[in-house]
Amino acid sequence: MSGARAGRARCAGAVLALASLGTAGPSGAVELSLAKAVETALANNPALAAVEETRRQVEGGIVEARADAFPQISFGGSWGQSLSPSLLNSPDFEDLLELFPEGFEPGTQELTRAAITVSQTIWSFGKVRAAVDLAETVAQAAEAQIAAARLDTGLAVADAYFRVLATREGLATIEADREYRKRDLERVRDLLDIGEATELELLRAEAAAAEVEPEVARRQGQVRVAENGLRNLLALSAEEPLVLEPAPAQLPDPPAGDLLVELALAERPELSDLALQVAAREQQKKVTSADGLPQLDFNGAWGREVRVIGNFSDPLYSAWAFGVNLNWSLFDGGRRKGQVAQIESQRTQTQLLLDDLRARVRLEVDQALSNYLTARARAAAAELSAGASREALRVARENYEQGVATQTDLLDAQSRSTLSEAIAIESHYEALIQASRLARAVGRPATAPWRAIAEN
Numbered sequence: 001m002s003g004a005r006a007g008r009a010r011c012a013g014a015v016l017a018l019a020s021l022g023t024a025g026p027s028g029a030v031e032l033s034l035a036k037a038v039e040t041a042l043a044n045n046p047a048l049a050a051v052e053e054t055r056r057q058v059e060g061g062i063v064e065a066r067a068d069a070f071p072q073i074s075f076g077g078s079w080g081q082s083l084s085p086s087l088l089n090s091p092d093f094e095d096l097l098e099l100f101p102e103g104f105e106p107g108t109q110e111l112t113r114a115a116i117t118v119s120q121t122i123w124s125f126g127k128v129r130a131a132v133d134l135a136e137t138v139a140q141a142a143e144a145q146i147a148a149a150r151l152d153t154g155l156a157v158a159d160a161y162f163r164v165l166a167t168r169e170g171l172a173t174i175e176a177d178r179e180y181r182k183r184d185l186e187r188v189r190d191l192l193d194i195g196e197a198t199e200l201e202l203l204r205a206e207a208a209a210a211e212v213e214p215e216v217a218r219r220q221g222q223v224r225v226a227e228n229g230l231r232n233l234l235a236l237s238a239e240e241p242l243v244l245e246p247a248p249a250q251l252p253d254p255p256a257g258d259l260l261v262e263l264a265l266a267e268r269p270e271l272s273d274l275a276l277q278v279a280a281r282e283q284q285k286k287v288t289s290a291d292g293l294p295q296l297d298f299n300g301a302w303g304r305e306v307r308v309i310g311n312f313s314d315p316l317y318s319a320w321a322f323g324v325n326l327n328w329s330l331f332d333g334g335r336r337k338g339q340v341a342q343i344e345s346q347r348t349q350t351q352l353l354l355d356d357l358r359a360r361v362r363l364e365v366d367q368a369l370s371n372y373l374t375a376r377a378r379a380a381a382a383e384l385s386a387g388a389s390r391e392a393l394r395v396a397r398e399n400y401e402q403g404v405a406t407q408t409d410l411l412d413a414q415s416r417s418t419l420s421e422a423i424a425i426e427s428h429y430e431a432l433i434q435a436s437r438l439a440r441a442v443g444r445p446a447t448a449p450w451r452a453i454a455e456n
Contacts, residue, residue: 033245035447037161037234038154044235051149058139065135068121068128077114083107114312115303115319122298122324127290134283141276147269151440153233158436158446160230165244166429167226170422171219177418178216181209188407201407208411251376251431257369260442264365265358267443274354281347288339294328361441368434368441375431379424386424389417 032040042048085106121128188205191197227242236242254260265271300322304312311317329336396413399405436446 031243031245034158034161034247037230037244038157038445038447040234041153041157042150045153045233046235048149048153052146054142055139055146058135058142062132062135062139065128065131068124068131071118071120074117075115076117077112079110079112081108081110083109109307111305111307112309112312113303113305113319115301117299117301119300120298122296124295125290125293127287127293127295130283130286130290134280134287137276137280137283141273141280144269144273144276148273151269151443151445154446155436155440157230157233159433160226160233161244162429162432162436164223164226164230164242165247166426167219167222169425169429171216171223173418173421173425174212174216174219177414178209178212180414181205181212184410185209204407204411208414247432249428251379251428252435254369254372254435254438257366260369260438261362261365263444264361264442268361269443271354271357271361274350274357277350278347278354281343281350285340285343285347288336288343292329292332292336294326297325297327299323299325364441365438368438372431372434372438375427375434379427379431382420382424382427386417386420389413389420393417 083106185202185205185208188197188202192199192202228238230242231238231240300320302318302320304317305319306312306314306317393413393416396405396410400407400410439446439448442448
């Protein structure tokens, strides 16, 4: 990097891990490094919060699955009245009438019941254990999905962060060019007043000053769009000032491609997610198969059953029952066999998706590494071109002041220098964005330092 570029203040983060900042910037703004910006998004971004909320959902599923291993206790009560003529319809009722010389008329019966019931699975041939294992595996898969969402959020923040920095620095370059053209216009006017410049030179200077204004307005719009995108990811208000930490000018050297692929296969949460889904299908198969095996359950109840409410305290009206039940589905028409076949098919599909993802991860890492190396080479070439253009502008200015070069030569040199500087800025930050994407392809945060990756 040239001294001019290294000395120019960059409003940028870096792929290298930076210390999180919490210092107050101008007007009470909080200064952000890339790491701090990612941390803020991980804490405040509502889309990520929605994904992380699934953690509570799967934890509830584990509690639900475990509940089948514990006793189920409930209390129940009932009250009712009834009138039944069944005794009158008995074929022996005429013989019974002799016991009622004054006649017989059915009366209304009132009965109140209250009981505590207990049920407990004694043996389910592993169904309950398999259901708990299934719920825990689903929870682990959810954690892998959350980890992937966090990495995606970090990458989105890094992309937005660097685009803010790139648009700001690009705008600063164009504004500096505008100021130079304004000064040049004033100088030509002064020279025209003393007869050392022509009307044509004045017109050229005025045109040069005017033609840069649309570009300034365009880049100001780019800055607003980029800043609003970053604020949205950080869940900040539209008026929140963004003071971003400068980035080092040196682009990091990545480890070898084979090491990056090895790390990606070991650390990508998407691979863990699919692997856990394969395991979940196996456990789901066990749960479904266990439905066809015998199950022993204990059931018991104790309470009171009275006609008169006042008798509830009398032990004479106690009622209880308990027993052990055996349930065994001997034939279900092939329903369970079909369910198992579906689960096995889903497991095979997931395993094939896992194999395909492993292959795609290798390709993603190779492409991301190639993109980064290409972007870094382009940034280096653009910086060399910008340095040469700056030197050409310096020479053109000196020659113009000495009367050796024309005003057209100076304006052309100024335009080329500004353009090459803008390209160098865009190329540098594009390389940083590609480095962040490479880190994501490996399964690391966008702020992960390459040195740490190489050491691991």
